Amino acid sequence: MNIVAIVSGGMDSVTLAHHLADAGRLSHVVSFDYGQRHARELTFAALCAQRLDARHSIIAMPDLADLLSTSALTGDGEVPEGHYAEETMRATVVPNRNMIMLSIAAGVAIAEAADGVAYAAHAGDHFVYPDCRPEFARALERALELGNVGFAVGSFHLATPFINITKAGIVDIGERLGVPWAETWSCYVGGEVHCGRCGTCVERAEAFALAQVDDPTTYADPSFWREAVKA
Amino acid sequence: MNIVAIVSGGMDSVTLAHHLADAGRLSHVVSFDYGQRHARELTFAALCAQRLDARHSIIAMPDLADLLSTSALTGDGEVPEGHYAEETMRATVVPNRNMIMLSIAAGVAIAEAADGVAYAAHAGDHFVYPDCRPEFARALERALELGNVGFAVGSFHLATPFINITKAGIVDIGERLGVPWAETWSCYVGGEVHCGRCGTCVERAEAFALAQVDDPTTYADPSFWREAVKA
Numbered sequence: 153m154n155i156v157a158i159v160s161g162g163m164d165s166v167t168l169a170h171h172l173a174d175a176g177r178l179s180h181v182v183s184f185d186y187g188q189r190h191a192r193e194l195t196f197a198a199l200c201a202q203r204l205d206a207r208h209s210i211i212a213m214p215d216l217a218d219l220l221s222t223s224a225l226t227g228d229g230e231v232p233e234g235h236y237a238e239e240t241m242r243a244t245v246v247p248n249r250n251m252i253m254l255s256i257a258a259g260v261a262i263a264e265a266a267d268g269v270a271y272a273a274h275a276g277d278h279f280v281y282p283d284c285r286p287e288f289a290r291a292l293e294r295a296l297e298l299g300n301v302g303f304a305v306g307s308f309h310l311a312t313p314f315i316n317i318t319k320a321g322i323v324d325i326g327e328r329l330g331v332p333w334a335e336t337w338s339c340y341v342g343g344e345v346h347c348g349r350c351g352t353c354v355e356r357a358e359a360f361a362l363a364q365v366d367d368p369t370t371y372a373d374p375s376f377w378r379e380a381v382k383a
Numbered sequence: 384m385n386i387v388a389i390v391s392g393g394m395d396s397v398t399l400a401h402h403l404a405d406a407g408r409l410s411h412v413v414s415f416d417y418g419q420r421h422a423r424e425l426t427f428a429a430l431c432a433q434r435l436d437a438r439h440s441i442i443a444m445p446d447l448a449d450l451l452s453t454s455a456l457t458g459d460g461e462v463p464e465g466h467y468a469e470e471t472m473r474a475t476v477v478p479n480r481n482m483i484m485l486s487i488a489a490g491v492a493i494a495e496a497a498d499g500v501a502y503a504a505h506a507g508d509h510f511v512y513p514d515c516r517p518e519f520a521r522a523l524e525r526a527l528e529l530g531n532v533g534f535a536v537g538s539f540h541l542a543t544p545f546i547n548i549t550k551a552g553i554v555d556i557g558e559r560l561g562v563p564w565a566e567t568w569s570c571y572v573g574g575e576v577h578c579g580r581c582g583t584c585v586e587r588a589e590a591f592a593l594a595q596v597d598d599p600t601t602y603a604d605p606s607f608w609r610e611a612v613k614a
Binding site for chain 2: 209210211212213214215216219220221246247248249250251252254255256258259260261262263282283285287288291292294295296298299300301302303
C-alpha cells in the first residue's frame with residue numbers, strides 16, 4: 153500500500169512520515185505553502201522526505217492567505233499565547249485547511265496510483281479543531297471513495313494512525329522510530345529559535361515532558377509552558 | 384443565505400451563478416487556474432461576476448498541473464474527440480478536481496461567513512465523473528459540516544441545484560434567466576472559436592439542440608456533433 157503523506161515539518165507529521173516509511177508504505181511527502189507566516193518548517197519537511205528516501209512536493213497556494221484571512225496563522229492577527237486547548241487558539245484556525253490539503257494530496261495520490269493519503273491529526277487536536285476528529289476523517293474518506301470510484305486504485309484510504317493518540321503518545325512513537333526531533337519545527341511565531349510561549353510551543357514542551365523524553369528544543373522562554381499548562 | 388459559487392466560465396457554471404443571483408443568494412464567484420491549457424473561460428467567469436455584481440476571485444494553483452498530470456486537460460495528452468459520455472473522456476479527468484475546488488471554496492465561504500458553496504454538477508456528468516454524482520455531493524457536504532462545526536455559520540451547505548438536471552435542462556434555465564451564452568466557453572482545445580469536435584463542444588451543441596434554443600456559438604466544425612451524438 154502506497155500512501156501520500158501530508159507533512160508540514162512539525163513533530164506530528166514528521167513522525168507520521170517515519171511511521172509510514174517504517175511500514176514500507178510511504179511513497180510521497182507533500183507540503184503546502186499557503187502563506188504561512190514563515191516557511192521554516194517546510195525545510196524540515198524536505199529533510200524528512202530526503203531522510204526517508206521519499207519524493208517531496210511543495211504545493212504553493214499563493215492566493216489562499218488573503219482569502220482565508222480570518223486566521224492568525226496567515227494574516228496580521230497576533231499569534232495567541234498560552235495553552236493550545238483554549239478558546240484563543242480558535243484564532244489559529246485556517247478555515248477548512250485539512251480538507252483542502254487532503255483533497256489535493258488525494259488528487260496527487262490518484263494521479264500516481266497510490267492508494268491513500270495520511271495526515272497527522274491527533275487526539276489533542278479534537279477539542280479545538282473539528283477537522284482533526286475521527287468522525288470528520290471517516291466522512292471525508294467516504295467522500296473520497298465515492299468521488300473517485302473507478303479512478304482510484306481499489307478502495308481509497310484516508311490513514312489517520314494518530315487520531316486517537318495524544319501528542320505525548322506521538323513522542324513515544326517517534327522516539328522508538330528514531331525521529332530527529334531537532335529537525336522538526338512547531339513554533340507559530342517564527343524566530344530564530346522556538347518562542348516557548350505560543351500554543352504549539354507550549355504543547356510541544358508539554359508532550360516531551362509527559363512522555364518523559366528529553367526535549368532537545370531551544371526555547372526563547374523555556375519555562376513559560378509550565379505556567380501555561382497549570383493555568 | 385450567501386453562497387460562494389465555483390464558476391469556470393462554462394455554460395453550466397455561469398448559469399449556476401445567474402440562478403443563485405436570481406434568488407439573491409450569490410455572494411462570491413471563485414474560479415480556479417490549475418494550469419488549464421487555456422484560460423479563455425476565466426475571462427467569461429470574470430464577466431459573469433461583474434454582470435451579477437458579485438465579488439470574483441481567481442485562485443491559482445500553479446503546481447497542480449504537473450502533479451495531477453494524468454489528465455489531458457492539464458498535460459500534453461491529446462484532447463479526445465467525440466461524445467462526452469464515452470470511455471475516452473475519462474482522459475479528461477483531473478483527479479479529485481471537484482473536491483479540491485469545493486474544499487477551497489468552502490474555506491473562502493467560512494472565512495467570510497457565507498453559509499455554503501455551490502457547483503454546477505449536472506446529470507449528464509454522472510456517467511463519467513463520480514465527483515458529479517449526488518452520493519458524492521451528499522458525502523462531501525457531511526464532511527464539510529463535521530469538519531467545520533463551530534466555525535461555519537450554522538449548518539454548512541453544498542448546493543447542487545443542477546445535479547439531477549441534464550445539460551439541456553440547464554439551457555432551459557439559463558434561457559429563462561437571460562444568460563448571455565456567447566459569454567460562456569466550453570471548448571477544451573482553446574482555439575479562436577469553439578472547435579466543435581471535442582467532448583464539451585459536442586455536448587454543448589447537443590444541449591442547445593435538445594432544448595430547442597438557438598445556439599449562438601461559432602464552431603470551427605459546426606456539423607461534427609451530429610455525427611458524434613449518433614455514433
